[in-house]
Amino acid sequence: MSNITMNAWDAVSATKAECFITIENERYNFMQALNLEAKIEKVKSEIPILGRAMKGNKTVGMKGTGSAKFHYNTSIFRDILYRYQQTGRDIYFDIQVTNEDPASSVGRQTVILKNCNINGGIITKFDASGEYLEDEFEFTFESWEMPERFGSIAGMQ
Known part of the structure; x- marks a missing residue:
């Protein structure tokens, strides 16, 4: 049994990231972001197989x-929704996220989410007992690229 473990400094800091959004050839530094998460779900079909009690699963997409x-301090996403209301033309955009913690030996990773489309969003709000206002939206995306990948930490290979 190997006693090699990860060094604590190789955990990538949650705050050491940058995020850019490109909407119609305009690139914005999305520095007011508090968090962002994007996921891929494999779409599968259940496949009945003669002679087996359990069905198979085939990825189909x-x-x-x-x-x-x-932070609730930009109107960019409300503008996208407003433009759709006024014109019926939906707006797609790209989101680029780079994670890079200089304390970690893994380097940096960059992911670009392509053809993002917001599902909806907050139009206006206030909170008389709050400290600051937050905004949020959910979105879909149609593809992604990963031009930079984390390296391996010592002991992985």
């Missing part, structure tokens, strides 16, 4: 979904 929470 993928679906990308995500969510973002951020």
Whole structure:
């Protein structure tokens, strides 16, 4: 049994990231983001197989979904919804996230979510007892790229 373990400094800090959003050739530094998460779900079909009690599962596609929470200090996403209301033209955009913690030996990872489309969003709000306002939206995306990948930590291979 190997006694090799991960070094604590190789855990990537949750705050050491940058996020950019590109909407119609305009690139925005989404520095007011509090968190963002994007997931891929494999879409599967159940396959009945003669002679087996259990069905098989065949991947037939993928679906990308995500969510973002951020400070309530930009109208960019409300503008997307408003433009759709006024014109019927939906707006798609890209989100680029880079995670890089200089304390970790793994380097950096960059993921670009392509053709994102928000599901809806907050139009207006206030909170008389709050400290600050937060905004959020859920979205779908149609593809993704990973131009930069984390390296392996010592002991993985």
